[in-house]
Amino acid sequence: xxxxxxxxxxxxxxxxxxxxxxxxxxxxxxxxxxxxxxxxxxxxxxxxxxxxxxxxxxxxxxxxxxxxxxxxxxxxxxxxxxxxxxxxxxxxxxxxxxxxxxxxxxxxxxxxxxxxxxxxxxxxxxxxxxxxxxxxxxxxxxxxxxxxxxxxxxxxxxxxxxxxxxxxxxxxxxxxxxxxxxxxxxxxxxxxxxxxxxxxxxxxxxxxxxxxxxxxxxxxxxxxxxxxxxxxxxxxxxxxxxxxxxxxxxxxxxxxxxxxxxxxxxxxxxxxxxxxxxxxxxxxxxxxxxxxxxxxxxxxxxxxxxxxxxxxxxxxxxxxxxxxxxxxxxxxxxxxxxxxxxxxxxxxxxxxxxxxxxxxxxxxxxxxxxxxxxxxxxxxxx
Numbered sequence: 001x002x003x004x005x006x007x008x009x010x011x012x013x014x015x016x017x018x019x020x021x022x023x024x025x026x027x028x029x030x031x032x033x034x035x036x037x038x039x040x041x042x043x044x045x046x047x048x049x050x051x052x053x054x055x056x057x058x059x060x061x062x063x064x065x066x067x068x069x070x071x072x073x074x075x076x077x078x079x080x081x082x083x084x085x086x087x088x089x090x091x092x093x094x095x096x097x098x099x100x101x102x103x104x105x106x107x108x109x110x111x112x113x114x115x116x117x118x119x120x121x122x123x124x125x126x127x128x129x130x131x132x133x134x135x136x137x138x139x140x141x142x143x144x145x146x147x148x149x150x151x152x153x154x155x156x157x158x159x160x161x162x163x164x165x166x167x168x169x170x171x172x173x174x175x176x177x178x179x180x181x182x183x184x185x186x187x188x189x190x191x192x193x194x195x196x197x198x199x200x201x202x203x204x205x206x207x208x209x210x211x212x213x214x215x216x217x218x219x220x221x222x223x224x225x226x227x228x229x230x231x232x233x234x235x236x237x238x239x240x241x242x243x244x245x246x247x248x249x250x251x252x253x254x255x256x257x258x259x260x261x262x263x264x265x266x267x268x269x270x271x272x273x274x275x276x277x278x279x280x281x282x283x284x285x286x287x288x289x290x291x292x293x294x295x296x297x298x299x300x301x302x303x304x305x306x307x308x309x310x311x312x313x314x315x316x317x318x319x320x321x322x323x324x325x326x327x328x329x330x331x332x333x334x335x336x337x338x339x340x341x342x343x344x345x346x347x348x349x350x351x352x353x354x355x356x357x358x359x360x361x362x363x364x365x366x367x368x369x370x371x372x373x374x375x376x377x378x379x380x381x382x
Contacts, residue, residue, distance in 0.1 A: 002125035004092055006099050007118040008080040012110040020072055021055060026109065030078075031058060031070065033105050037082045037094055038066040066093055078110070083123075096120070127160070131175055134289065134324035139358045141168075147239050152231040159239045165356040166242050169208055171232070177208045178356035179242030185210040187352040187363045188281060188319050196220045199278035202311065204263050204304065206283040207232035209244025216247055216256060223256040224277075226263040233260065267307035280308045282320035289323070293333040302337060309343050314368055322362035325351050331362055344369045 012019065020027040039062035046067075047059040058070040066084035073079075082099070086092050103117050119140070122129060129141045141160070147167055148159040158170040166179030177184060186192070188211065196218045203211050203225040215223050227233060233251075236244050251258040259266065263284070270276075282304060288297035308318055323330050331349075338345055347366045354361045 002122040003083055003085050004094070005081065005083045005121040005123055006094065007121070008099070008103055008106070009116045009118075010078040010080075010106055010110060010112045011114040012076050012078060012112050014074060014076040016111065018110045020078070020110065021074060027056075027072075029109055030106065031060075033102055033109065034058070034068050034070045034080055034082075035060040037080070037098065037102055038062040038068045038084070062093075064093055078106075080106075092120075131170065131173065133357070133359045134286065135326040135359070137359075141165075143168075148235050150231055150235070152229050154229050157229070157231055157235055159235055162356070167239050168356055169232075169236070169240060169243075175357060177210060177240075177243060179240065180355045181243075181357075182210075183352050184321075184354045184357075184361065185214050185243075187350060187354075187361075188283060188321055189214055190317070190319060190365065191350065191352075194279070194317060196279065200224075200276075201279040201281060202226070202277040202308075204280065204282045204284050204308070206281070208236045208240055209233070209248045211281055211283055212256060212258070213243070213245050213247035216253075220255060225256070225258045226261055226266055227258060228260070228262050230260045233258070264303065264307070267304075267311060270311045271307060276311050276313045276316070278313055278316050280312050280316065280318045282308060282318065286321055287323040287327070287330050287334045289327060289330050290333075291329075293337060298337075301334075305337065305341060309341055309345070309368065312368065316367070318364075318366040320364050320366070322349065322364050324357075325360035325362055334364075338366065 017023070018026050020030050038060055046061045047057075049057045051057060053074065055071065055073045060068045060070070064084070066082065068080065068082040071079045082094055084092060084094050099117060103115055106112070107115050127143050127146055129143050131139050131141060133139055142162050142164055143160040144163065145161040146158065147161050148157070150157050155171045156173065158173070160168050160170065162168055162178065164180070168178035169176040196215055198219070198221045201215055201220050201223045203223065205227060206212060206225055207227040207229055212223060212225050233248055237248050248258060251260075284304060288295070288301065290298070312318055322334060335347070338347055345366050346369045347364055349365070350363050351360050352363060
């Protein structure tokens with residue numbers, strides 16, 4: 001078990017009759033309630049500091065090592081934090097019921113106009129449930145097992161089990177795909193708007209096998225998948241059957257091949273040889289989050305875009321993920337990069353709810369403009 005941390009916020013009227021900074025009796029009763037969170041009968045503060053115009057801070061400790069802090073701000077905010085270690089097999093010394101009771105008593109003592117009790121935060125848990133979203137909001141997942149974890153030469157690979165979402169792949173602690181997330185795979189393939197039958201498709205990344213599996217159901221002429229990390233493939237084959245099914249049990253079939261390669265040299269080779277595809281599906285990485293489109297991540301993104309356009313047929317289609325819908329600046333910077341490509345392109349985008357992401361996700365559909373028009377004109381005149 002981890003260290004459990006609980007937080008309480010209270011808003012009181014600074015000019016009211018129950019301001020703990022101006023009423024010592026109220027402050028003493030408040031200290032008794034807060035210290036009672038960690039030790040029955042209360043405890044004297046280990047440290048009590050007056051911060052002058054900035055309020056006050058008290059720290060309380062218990063014999064079992066639990067502690068609580070009481071912070072009073074003159075602007076009318078009071079915060080209480082309590083933390084305890086819970087050994088394996090033991091019950092928490094601070095229960096949710098105890099915290100709720102303390103919250104109610106402090107509300108009554110101060111006549112609070114508003115208060116909030118946060119769920120317990122689990123710190124140092126064997127199964128870490130916390131993953132940030134793209135816009136840096138903290139999500140607590142219902143993970144109950146670390147199914148797989150390994151470090152490849154390229155990244156940390158983790159597969160967590162969620163009762164809601166099934167097994168979920170995280171690369172360098174970034175959520176990639178869960179078995180619940182068919183919405184992601186369908187979105188990056190055009191959500192049914194494309195006819196892949198008899199077409200050639202290049203997948204960049206996609207080591208979870210979801211895109212390959214969906215494509216195999218619609219009779220493409222040939223699918224080439226470029227995935228750099230063999231360990232991701234191995235983990236998916238064993239632990240992400242709800243995503244890849246049997247599509248990567250053999251890395252080569254009658255109309256597909258999975259190449260365990262760095263995609264850059266292969267794309268360079270395709271450009272030299274004039275190899276082109278009807279579709280390029282880029283599942284390598286999300287749009288970088290930064291203040292300016294500079295740095296290694298953006299350079300890699302631009303290189304992939306440039307090579308992809310060179311191996312895309314004039315009437316071909318390019319699909320890729322973007323980022324979270326809240327990452328407006330990053331999405332706009334990406335769209336700015338599309339204007340700087342060596343060929344003129346147009347694009348559309350679609351926002352999709354991916355269940356395990358806990359946020360809306362943006363996908364891009366990109367096509368060559370002038371080349372497509374020229375091809376249509378040629379076909380029309382022949």
